[in-house]
Amino acid sequence: MFWPKLHSEKIKSRVFEALSKNANYKSEEVLGIPGTYLDTEVFYDDAPFLKDAPFLSTLIANPNHIGCHTLGDEHEQMFSGTQDIEKEVIRICAEEIFHAEPHSYDGYIASGGTEANIEAIWIYRNYFAEQFNAKPGEMALIYSEDSHYSMHKAGNLLSLRSLVIAVNKDSREINLSDLERQIVNAIHQGTKYFIVILNMSTTMFGSVDDIEKIANLLNMLRLNYKLHVDAAYGGFIYPLVNVESKYNFQNESISSISIDGHKMLQAPYGTGIFLIRKHLIQFVCNSKAQYIKGKDHTLVGSRSGANAVCLWMILHAHGSTGWTVNMNQLVERATEFCKKLDELKVDYYRNKFSNIIAIRSVFVSPHLAKRFYLVPDDHEGHPLWFKIVVMPHVKQNILNRFLTELAEDLKK
Numbered sequence: 069m070f071w072p073k074l075h076s077e078k079i080k081s082r083v084f085e086a087l088s089k090n091a092n093y094k095s096e097e098v099l100g101i102p103g104t105y106l107d108t109e110v111f112y113d114d115a116p117f118l119k120d121a122p123f124l125s126t127l128i129a130n131p132n133h134i135g136c137h138t139l140g141d142e143h144e145q146m147f148s149g150t151q152d153i154e155k156e157v158i159r160i161c162a163e164e165i166f167h168a169e170p171h172s173y174d175g176y177i178a179s180g181g182t183e184a185n186i187e188a189i190w191i192y193r194n195y196f197a198e199q200f201n202a203k204p205g206e207m208a209l210i211y212s213e214d215s216h217y218s219m220h221k222a223g224n225l226l227s228l229r230s231l232v233i234a235v236n237k238d239s240r241e242i243n244l245s246d247l248e249r250q251i252v253n254a255i256h257q258g259t260k261y262f263i264v265i266l267n268m269s270t271t272m273f274g275s276v277d278d279i280e281k282i283a284n285l286l287n288m289l290r291l292n293y294k295l296h297v298d299a300a301y302g303g304f305i306y307p308l309v310n311v312e313s314k315y316n317f318q319n320e321s322i323s324s325i326s327i328d329g330h331k332m333l334q335a336p337y338g339t340g341i342f343l344i345r346k347h348l349i350q351f352v353c354n355s356k357a358q359y360i361k362g363k364d365h366t367l368v369g370s371r372s373g374a375n376a377v378c379l380w381m382i383l384h385a386h387g388s389t390g391w392t393v394n395m396n397q398l399v400e401r402a403t404e405f406c407k408k409l410d411e412l413k414v415d416y417y418r419n420k421f422s423n424i425i426a427i428r429s430v431f432v433s434p435h436l437a438k439r440f441y442l443v444p445d446d447h448e449g450h451p452l453w454f455k456i457v458v459m460p461h462v463k464q465n466i467l468n469r470f471l472t473e474l475a476e477d478l479k480k
Contacts, residue, residue, distance in 0.1 A: 071160045073387025082153075083122035083377055089149025090131050090373075101146065105130050123378050126150065131373030136349060136365040138174040145361070147373055154376035160383055162343050165307055166325055168317035175343040177329075177376045179368050181300025182218040184326030184342035187352070187367045188296040189222040189263055191324070191344065194351040195294065196261040204228070208254050211265040212242050214275060216298055219265055228263070229254075240275035240417060244285055251289060262286075262293040268315045268325075269302025272445050272455055273417055274424030276306065279314050283321040296324045300340065302422070303327030305395045310421040323348060329379050332395070334460065339375045394460075398423040401467070402458040408471050412478060423458040433477045440470050 074082075091098055093105050094113075105113060106128045118125050131147035137155050158175040162168040178184045189209060196202035209228045211219040212235050223230040231254060234246040251262070264286065266277040279297075286293055297315055299306070304327065307313045315322070324344035329335035349365045357364040386394065402423045409416050415428045432442065432454045444451030458467070 071164050071383060071388045073390055074384040076385070079381050079384055080120065080122050083126065083150075083381065086149035086153050086377070087122075087126060087129055087131075089152075090129065091146040092129075098146075101132075103130065103132055123374060123381060126374040126377045127372070133177065133371045133373045133376060134364060134366075134369055135360060135362050136174055136176045138176070139349075139362060139365070150373040150377060153380045154373065157376055157379045157383065158341070158343065161303075161327060161341050162317065164388060165303070166316040166343065168343070168345075172346055173317065173343055174346060174349045174365075175341065176366055177371060177379065178326075178340040178342045178366070179338050179371070180330065180340035181216065181298065181326050181328045182221065182340075183367050184300070184340050185216065185218045185265070185296070185298055186222045186225065187342050188324045188326065188344065189219075189228070189265075190226060190367065191348055191351050192263045192294040192296070193226050193228060195348065196263075196292075198351060200261065200292070202261045206259055207261045207263065208259045209263045209265070210247070210251070212267065212270075212277065214240060214270045214273060215265055215267055216271050216300065219298075229259070235275075238417070240270070240273050242277055242282060244281060247282070248285060248289070251291070260292060262291050264293050264295045266295060266297055267302075268297050268299040268313075269306050269419070269422055269424070271301055272424075272443075272453065273426045274301070274419045274422030275417070276302065276315075276419055276421070279319065279321065283319075286321075294323045295321050297322055297326070299325050300328040301331055301424075303341070304329075304332040304391070305398070305423065306421050308392045308395045309399050317343075317345070329375070329382075333379065333382055335378050335382060336375070339379060341379075398458050398460070401462075401464065405456075405458065405467050405471070412471070412475055414474070414478075417453070425456045425458070426453040427456065428452065429454055431474070431478065436470075436473055436477055439473070440466075 111128050113128050131150045133151055133154055137151045138158055154177055162173045162175060163170060193207060196207055204227050207228055208231050209223045210231045212233045214235050231250045234243040235241060236243060266279055268276055327341040329339035329341060330337045352365055354364045402425060406418055406425060414431045417426045429451045437454050442454040442456060445453040
């Protein structure tokens with residue numbers, strides 16, 4: 069895993085070079101595009117500081133990254149400069165972080181993990197329908213009860229039956245017996261094709277599904293399935309701190325992966341990454357998008373090129389070595405925090421490669437939860453867990469204050 073750390077001047081130069089290769093609404097006679105730069109009554113494109121602000125300059129230039137740019141030259145050329153930056157981000161994520169072979173994948177910068185998850189499920193629904201003439205009632209979506217709510221949303225949007233698998237309440241592991249039972253029942257009811265979602269760090273617990281055990285079961289049952297990994301939370305931390313992670317494209321069971329840039333990577337909200345093996349994304353190619361060169365293979369359509377530029381800048385401001393160090397520091401801080409919880413005999417769940425700690429609610433007073441903005445697993449009923457996430461803004465003094473007040477509460 070290696071992508072270089074670049075000096076800020078090099079980063080700035082690369083982005084402005086990319087912008088210079090885009091069509092320029094101000095200096096060129098652009099007549100056919102229903103887009104333009106940001107409104108100059110609100111956003112000043114001649115502000116002196118913009119020469120040192122490549123991300124803001126990209127926002128104002130407003131490049132549209134509609135389509136999927138990993139499909140060769142079959143995409144819009146007006147913004148090829150910043151589209152090349154997007155392709156570099158996709159390459160880093162696919163090859164450096166998730167060990168894909170060069171040119172073996174497609175992908176694009178999405179609006180977030182929700183869109184990327186729905187995109188994957190949409191692709192596989194169409195794949196089974198077109199390749200096997202599968203009817204809607206012959207396909208099912210499999211995910212655990214700890215999975216992100218976007219799976220339910222996808223099932224609802226795409227008219228897919230959902231098999232929601234139970235998890236162990238202590239280990240948060242998928243119950244393999246329940247998985248097998250529900251699959252067998254679904255087969256008896258006529259289901260022939262399965263879209264499986266596994267979690268590489270769930271949103272509430274940071275738990276990671278055991279892909280080896282689950283894939284072995286799916287293969288033993290001789291299922292016709294496609295497997296998508298929801299790494300929206302864990303994508304920029306788990307594979308960097310766990311060098312033995314099985315969640316990568318070297319694992320033949322995996323067909324696609326979603327990641328969020330607006331979580332661990334600290335990009336603006338609305339920034340995600342979708343990665344998928346070659347020759348699959350065409351199953352959602354929109355043949356009606358004739359006015360777009362290469363047509364459109366994405367769920368959202370038009371996308372801001374500034375998001376891709378932002379991701380590229382962050383990745384190269386740290387480099388792979390620097391980013392790995394950052395993520396290991398967060399995990400180490402979470403580990404030390406958990407040692408203090410052990411001393412206080414507080415019950416919690418944590419994956420050792422995650423910076424999420426879920427504490428059982430019986431140990432947390434309502435006042436403490438409110439004071440430190442802890443997130444419950446249930447806002448409407450009676451929460452069983454409260455979540456702490458050790459993010460870059462969570463300094464050691466904040467964790468210490470929480471532990472001190474927790475200890476005082478427990479004495480009471």
